[in-house]
Amino acid sequence: MRTVTEDPYMKVDRVAGHENVERASKVALMEEVFADPRLPHYLYGCYECGICVAACPSARFYDFSPRRIAQAAARRDIDLMFQQMEEDIWECSQCFSCLRCPRGNNPGGIITVMREVAVKNGLHSAQEALHGYSRIIFKIMSTGTQVSPDMLQPDAFPDWGPEVKDVSENLDLWRRALPPETHHTTKTGWAVADKTIVELYLIWLETGALDMIKQVDEGIHMILEEVMEERLEDEGIEI
Amino acid sequence: MTQIEPVQLLLSKKERFDREPDRRSEDFHELLFDLESRGELVVQRVQGDYVTVPTKYGTPKKIQKGHLWHHKSCGQCGHIPGYSTSIFWIMRKLGYDYDDPRDQTSCTAWNYYASATSNQAAQAAVALRNFAAAYETGYFPLIHCGTSYGHYKEVRSELLHQPELRNQVRKVMEKLGKPMVLPEEIVHYSEWLYAMRDEIAATQVLDLKDIAVTVHPACHYYKLVEGDAIYDPDVYHGQRTAAVSGLVQTLGADLRSYSTFFDCCGFGFRHILVQRDFTRSFATLRKIEVMKEEANPDVVLTHDTGCVTALDKSQFSPQAHGRDVGVPVMSEAQFAALAMGAHPYKVCQLHWHSTNYKPLLEKMGIDWKAAWAEFEDELQHLKSGDKEFLTWEDVGV
Numbered sequence: 001m002r003t004v005t006e007d008p009y010m011k012v013d014r015v016a017g018h019e020n021v022e023r024a025s026k027v028a029l030m031e032e033v034f035a036d037p038r039l040p041h042y043l044y045g046c047y048e049c050g051i052c053v054a055a056c057p058s059a060r061f062y063d064f065s066p067r068r069i070a071q072a073a074a075r076r077d078i079d080l081m082f083q084q085m086e087e088d089i090w091e092c093s094q095c096f097s098c099l100r101c102p103r104g105n106n107p108g109g110i111i112t113v114m115r116e117v118a119v120k121n122g123l124h125s126a127q128e129a130l131h132g133y134s135r136i137i138f139k140i141m142s143t144g145t146q147v148s149p150d151m152l153q154p155d156a157f158p159d160w161g162p163e164v165k166d167v168s169e170n171l172d173l174w175r176r177a178l179p180p181e182t183h184h185t186t187k188t189g190w191a192v193a194d195k196t197i198v199e200l201y202l203i204w205l206e207t208g209a210l211d212m213i214k215q216v217d218e219g220i221h222m223i224l225e226e227v228m229e230e231r232l233e234d235e236g237i238e239i
Numbered sequence: 240m241t242q243i244e245p246v247q248l249l250l251s252k253k254e255r256f257d258r259e260p261d262r263r264s265e266d267f268h269e270l271l272f273d274l275e276s277r278g279e280l281v282v283q284r285v286q287g288d289y290v291t292v293p294t295k296y297g298t299p300k301k302i303q304k305g306h307l308w309h310h311k312s313c314g315q316c317g318h319i320p321g322y323s324t325s326i327f328w329i330m331r332k333l334g335y336d337y338d339d340p341r342d343q344t345s346c347t348a349w350n351y352y353a354s355a356t357s358n359q360a361a362q363a364a365v366a367l368r369n370f371a372a373a374y375e376t377g378y379f380p381l382i383h384c385g386t387s388y389g390h391y392k393e394v395r396s397e398l399l400h401q402p403e404l405r406n407q408v409r410k411v412m413e414k415l416g417k418p419m420v421l422p423e424e425i426v427h428y429s430e431w432l433y434a435m436r437d438e439i440a441a442t443q444v445l446d447l448k449d450i451a452v453t454v455h456p457a458c459h460y461y462k463l464v465e466g467d468a469i470y471d472p473d474v475y476h477g478q479r480t481a482a483v484s485g486l487v488q489t490l491g492a493d494l495r496s497y498s499t500f501f502d503c504c505g506f507g508f509r510h511i512l513v514q515r516d517f518t519r520s521f522a523t524l525r526k527i528e529v530m531k532e533e534a535n536p537d538v539v540l541t542h543d544t545g546c547v548t549a550l551d552k553s554q555f556s557p558q559a560h561g562r563d564v565g566v567p568v569m570s571e572a573q574f575a576a577l578a579m580g581a582h583p584y585k586v587c588q589l590h591w592h593s594t595n596y597k598p599l600l601e602k603m604g605i606d607w608k609a610a611w612a613e614f615e616d617e618l619q620h621l622k623s624g625d626k627e628f629l630t631w632e633d634v635g636v
């Protein structure tokens with residue numbers, strides 16, 4: 001049986017869990033994290049001072065700590081980082097209060113990169129965290145605006161009070177009662193020009209952002225791909 | 240045999256980190272203009288009248304007064320439309336021209352911070368596409384959303400420091416037939432309001448001295464690339480960002496502090512959409528209740544889409560648990576517009592907000608009942624087909 005004396009500074013995999021995942025694939029994932037050009041600017045070691053934890057909203061309500069994230073990455077503790085990738089990173093609020101770090105670290109930024117790698121590799125945590133979120137991905141990628149007036153439905157936001165119902169019942173009329181000419185929309189935040197959407201689709205395709213969706217939601221990926229290809233074809237653009 | 244000193248042995252095993260000698264965020268201008276001189280990108284210059292404002296580490300920042308290209312926010316336009324309407328209204332009222340473009344996408348950073356279903360190159364390309372669109376019109380970009388503003392500052396820093404990223408994005412921009420453009424300054428609307436605060440106060444019609452205000456500074460405004468945010472020695476002695484608070488002071492309202500000002504609002508990006516129990520708890524326990532206990536504000540003002548949403552909408556369900564909530568929340572743009580005489584419904588569109596704002600309006604001396612009746616009149620015209628839309632003319636600008 002392995003004991004902690006093997007390497008007292010690293011988390012033992014039977015404690016970190018996820019022993020069923022081969023170490024080589026954990027190493028490959030972390031290599032992807034460290035290969036990100038932003039990483040060297042996000043991590044400079046750690047004092048273990050906990051200043052980031054004191055500033056962190058997620059640490060108050062979850063079993064979560066930006067200090068642990070920085071520490072694990074600074075030690076390159078593969079098993080612990082994998083555990084964090086599967087269990088911790090989606091709790092982060094991405095507020096970047098942890099930029100207060102006296103060492104100059106950016107634990108929230110490390111998490112952004114870890115999340116990206118989790119999505120790209122279709123990790124369980126990414127699929128779970130984004131369950132129920134797909135419609136938002138569809139909205140932003142297909143229309144260029146993230147939230148739209150018609151999302152304000154009482155069944156989607158029952159905890160936001162009766163005003164949501166007022167908005168949804170009067171949506172069309174209330175949108176016409178907005179002086180800015182771009183605001184008379186219900187399906188998008190504002191009126192986005194056709195050529196702008198085509199350019200956005202090209203960006204998603206050219207940068208591989210669309211491919212990333214495949215790993216977390218194949219269905220949405222298929223629909224998005226169809227929508228984009230059809231639109232670009234209409235414009236006579238070859239992909 | 241030479242003995243290795245224990246300390247050397249230790250150091251040879253230890254992970255080494257190269258720390259940047261100066262932890263202050265850089266003045267990016269030099270790098271920006273250098274890349275321009277090498278033909279790598281175009282810098283859209285601040286033009287015409289501008290105000291120079293102080294930033295965190297002393298780098299002056301130019302805020303162009305007029306001829307601005309409004310980079311809108313999806314959450315503002317979609318769910319808090321009085322927010323963007325008020326920004327436009329103030330600009331019209333002060334007589335500055337602007338462009339409200341259709342050739343604009345969201346920065347897509349809300350999605351990125353929520354789901355990470357994008358990557359560095361895509362995010363940078365989206366930013367540069369929007370900047371190029373602004374450049375093509377000749378209008379200078381003004382960013383409505385705090386997250387867009389923070390994210391674009393990060394993108395700028397990445398583009399300036401990473402030649403590979405520039406090359407990658409350049410290829411995409413070539414496909415789009417667009418130039419690589421970065422503006423001389425990345426400017427948030429709240430910085431414009433700060434810069435224009437004296438002109439705004441000069442047109443003020445309401446006395447706000449009895450209105451107690453607490454300010455929630457938006458994380459993505461002043462925590463991301465913090466050297467770009469406005470800090471003013473006359474506002475909290477330069478120890479907190481002067482965005483929002485500087486304007487509140489100039490408007491003569493009763494600006495009150497509270498201990499958790501540094502805390503975020505609880506928005507969380509993905510949490511607000513799919514895990515709102517966290518958002519509600521944080522917004523209530525760490526922000527609203529603390530503000531009420533320590534400062535008892537009549538209104539909470541903030542300068543970002545997510546913060547208005549999280550702080551306003553989170554106050555409904557905690558009432559069922561007997562929590563001490565019930566403070567109206569709005570952007571400082573809406574508050575300033577009200578102070579300048581804007582209509583609470585036709586311009587500030589307060590009926591889209593959740594928390595009860597009526598006692599505040601009464602305290603400000605605004606007859607909300609009469610105002611609502613006027614708004615309903617307008618709705619009748621729209622319903623009957625007399626006219627299709629409410630226009631700027633209808634709201635006096």
Ligand code: SF4
Nearest residue numbers: 056092093096098108
């Ligand atoms: S970015 Fe994440 S880790 Fe950092 S303070 Fe915010 S919630 Fe905590």
Ligand code: SF4
Nearest residue numbers: 046047049050052101
């Ligand atoms: S604030 Fe920085 S140095 Fe301190 S524990 Fe957090 S990451 Fe480590």
